[in-house]
Amino acid sequence: MQSPKFYVGLTFVSKQEFRDAVYNHAFNNGKELKFIRNDKNRVYVRCRQTGCPFRINAWKVKNAMTWRIASYHEEHEGCGWVYENSMVKSTRVAKRWVKEIGHHVTWTTAEFRKKVKVDEGFELSSKQAYRAMKKAKAILDGEAEESFRKIWDYCLEIDKTNPNTSCHVKKTELLYDGKPRFLRMYFCWEASKEGYKFCRKLIGVDGCHLKTKFGGQLLIAVGIDGNDSIFPLVYAIVEGETKDSWSWFFTLLKKDLQITVEAQQQLTFISDKQKGLLPAFQEVLPNASHRFCVRHLHGNMKLAGFLGKAMKDALWAAAKATTVNSFSDAMTEIKD
Ligand SMILES: [Zn+2]
Structure with missing residues (x-):
């Protein structure tokens, strides 16, 4: 219980749970x-x-393992x-903050102290x-x-x-101490396979x-359903983004979603320019169309120093253009 609401009669599975709630x-x-007072009954x-x-x-x-608030x-x-x-x-702070710390692996002690002070309102010593x-x-x-063990x-x-x-698990070909190690894992749920049949032709x-x-x-692949909402299709854990791992991912995806050559011709994939993705794509799904995500493209442009709202607007205007003229106009604006 991170934010317990106490009342008389509230029951806890153990004394420890009650104590944690009090903290x-x-x-x-x-x-x-x-x-x-802190004994075996009270x-x-x-x-x-x-x-x-x-x-x-x-x-x-009485006659149970549970604890109850009496007053x-x-x-x-x-x-x-x-x-x-x-x-x-x-130990208490570690328990309360374990998720956040997992999400911010680069935090320094000072940054963590500051965060705890702002969020929780108490001072931690550096130690x-x-x-x-x-x-x-x-x-x-x-x-x-x-x-991993499970x-x-x-x-x-x-x-x-x-x-x-x-659900596929791939082990390493190399042996470590005589045993292979975990390399990759891939999932495509039945519900995703069924649901994909009703998705738009975009992955x-x-x-x-x-x-x-x-x-x-x-790695993840998502579809767009009839409500224009994101629909999860497949996901995998791999050792890194390489041509090999993306090829493996696409080969399994192609089979699970039953993407035939004819289906490929009607299908468009959208992605960032990830390492290894483009050659893998060429190899496994050569007949599908491929487009780059404009938000990622804009991110790359910003990194290259093309900042500002005017640039962003022009880029989106070009991306959304439905006629040659409006596209050319937007491209000219980008160049200017
Ligand atoms: Zn008080």
Whole structure:
């Protein structure tokens, strides 16, 4: 419970869950709370500020493992926001911030401290911040390792519950300590195969970096459905964006979506100019049309120094032009 709402009768699966909720409540509200009683049947929580009436009492439910709030006084009185909160421990902070830290692997301790101060309203010492980040990263690495270990079970489970789904795992040809290693994984769900039949003749493909310690890249292909909404088709985890990995991806995609030569002729792919994508495309889907994403193209133009709204507008006008004349006009404007 990241933002617990306490009330009398609220039940927790364990004492630990209740205690975690109390910590989250304290952090969310900038309060310093203390456990004045903490035994196998009762936990009493008070505010550290003397005279403040805030109170939570939780009891263990008879003949059960669960815990229940027996009395609760919600309001605090005479205690302000506590910035240097003694309840803040690096392990707690790591748990609360693990997702964010996973998304911002380049954060420095100072940046993290600042973020915590702004978002949570409490001060971490450099040491606490350093420890919290280290613990969060250990949690993330452990989760990633644990997930990789479950890949085979996951595939078997998909096979059992979604028999027409394609789920391929490719191992390395090289052996490490006598064993192959994980190289790639590909998915096309049955629902995607069925849904694709009703999509527009347009497929978008893109790739992005994965942020766990194992690295790799995520490749994805999406369609556009009858409501002009994005419709997920296939996705894969690969070692990197190369001609080989994109070819592998397209070969499986072509089979799963039943893209015949005739179907290719009516189909347009849209993408960025990713490394390896264009030659792979030529090899596997030579009869389909291929267009570049204008948003990505504009991103590349900005990187090359062509900034400003006028340039952006002219580019989009050219991209959206439906007659030769309006296209030529927009191109002239870009050149000017
Ligand atoms: Zn209080």
